Amino acid sequence: xxxxxxxxxxxxxxxxxxxxxxxxxxxxxxxxxxxxxxxxxxxxxxxxxxxxxxxxxxxxxxxxxxxxxxxxxxxxxxxxxxxxxxxxxxxxxxxxxxxxxxxxxxxxxxxxxxxxxxxxxxxxxxxxxxxxxxxxxxxxxxxxxxxxxxxxxxxxxxxxxxxxxxxxxxxxxxxxxxxxxxxxxxxxxxxxxxxxxxxxxxxxxxxxxxxxxxxxxxxxxxxxxxxxxxxxxxxxxxxxxxxxxxxxxxxxxxxxxxxxxxxxxxxxxxxxxxxxxxxxxxxxxxxxxxxxxxxxxxxxxxxxxxxxxxxxxxxxxxxxxxxxxxxxxxxxxxxxxxxxxxxxxxxxxxxxxxxxxxxxxxxxxxxxxxxxxxxxxxxxxxxxxxxxxxxxxxxxxxxxxxxxxxxxxxxxxxxxxxxxxxxxx
Numbered sequence: 467x468x469x470x471x472x473x474x475x476x477x478x479x480x481x482x483x484x485x486x487x488x489x490x491x492x493x494x495x496x497x498x499x500x501x502x503x504x505x506x507x508x509x510x511x512x513x514x515x516x517x518x519x520x521x522x523x524x525x526x527x528x529x530x531x532x533x534x535x536x537x538x539x540x541x542x543x544x545x546x547x548x549x550x551x552x553x554x555x556x557x558x559x560x561x562x563x564x565x566x567x568x569x570x571x572x573x574x575x576x577x578x579x580x581x582x583x584x585x586x587x588x589x590x591x592x593x594x595x596x597x598x599x600x601x602x603x604x605x606x607x608x609x610x611x612x613x614x615x616x617x618x619x620x621x622x623x624x625x626x627x628x629x630x631x632x633x634x635x636x637x638x639x640x641x642x643x644x645x646x647x648x649x650x651x652x653x654x655x656x657x658x659x660x661x662x663x664x665x666x667x668x669x670x671x672x673x674x675x676x677x678x679x680x681x682x683x684x685x686x687x688x689x690x691x692x693x694x695x696x697x698x699x700x701x702x703x704x705x706x707x708x709x710x711x712x713x714x715x716x717x718x719x720x721x722x723x724x725x726x727x728x729x730x731x732x733x734x735x736x737x738x739x740x741x742x743x744x745x746x747x748x749x750x751x752x753x754x755x756x757x758x759x760x761x762x763x764x765x766x767x768x769x770x771x772x773x774x775x776x777x778x779x780x781x782x783x784x785x786x787x788x789x790x791x792x793x794x795x796x797x798x799x800x801x802x803x804x805x806x807x808x809x810x811x812x813x814x815x816x817x818x819x820x821x822x823x824x825x826x827x828x829x830x831x832x833x834x835x836x837x838x839x840x841x842x843x844x845x846x847x848x849x850x851x852x853x854x855x856x857x858x859x860x861x862x863x864x865x866x867x868x869x870x871x872x873x874x875x876x877x878x879x880x881x882x883x884x885x886x887x888x889x890x891x
Contacts, residue, residue, distance in 0.1 A: 503589035508614025511657030514592035534569035568600035616656025667691035743769035757797035757872035795872025817857030
């Protein structure tokens, strides 16, 4: 089912726009001077090998494939020499596709440099690891780094449908129920190869339907084929909202085991890890707050880590943040405070800014009394000046009421002293 042209490639639309480097590379009429080597970085099953082979077929260039798992420096040099011969003798350029380039040592990658630099080959290298750490700088600087994204559910569904009907695939020999199609997409987690492998395995288990002779793949057969329980989970349906609700409430309730259970359900169901990370950040600010300010830092760090390393490794920082938030002290005082303040503002509970707090930088401000009587807090021995900050209409109004929990216990004691000083204004 591997596509034979870029037009058949599913996903990666951001790399296949008209005039993009990959499209130019696949154009047989493109001038050799305008063709650059590329490094394709992305998760497994996103089409790195597919893109390389489709480009070679479309461009009419000679195609040579090496795997960093089995090839050595000698193999690379032989390819380079043959590419040079093909160019000089027959005017034919060569595309060298190197899979898993991150497995090459520095010496092996150095062997690629002459061919890439002198244009003997057009290198298309594939890697699942960050090239900044796994590819030598001279090779990176001579190549264009392109990032592939996991396939969307729509792309995977299209691939499954194509494989069922295409003569290269199942050729219409089986039908797929809507539930089975959804399960195949969900279990694939953006990996086209995984989707097609699961489809082929499930097809071997298919039996004729009740009202037709044509064998039919069901969701149960998909689960049996991949030896994995199918979670009832629809990213757009009730289960999506029920599980994330249970996840956040378990963290709020300090049940770390339940929190990790619901996290696992979302991960296994293929939930967007960025969505989970965003909810952790919200939970840290809403439910932990100043009882443990470190909670927000850890949640944000987990979100950054997930964006940086992706899945499946992203599950680890997500689990770390979940366990931390579930087991630390809790306070919603800051959350309650801002909502109370917003409620006052929306109901008209605001007045003019006190004159001594108003800006004094524009012309005539001081003549109007702006800034008069303002006491600079840093001139005070304790760093707090007894003066009015709230508008007259809200004097005495309190929004933030810290709890005697975690780090907020210290905030509570300090705030009582601050309010006593300010109350003397």
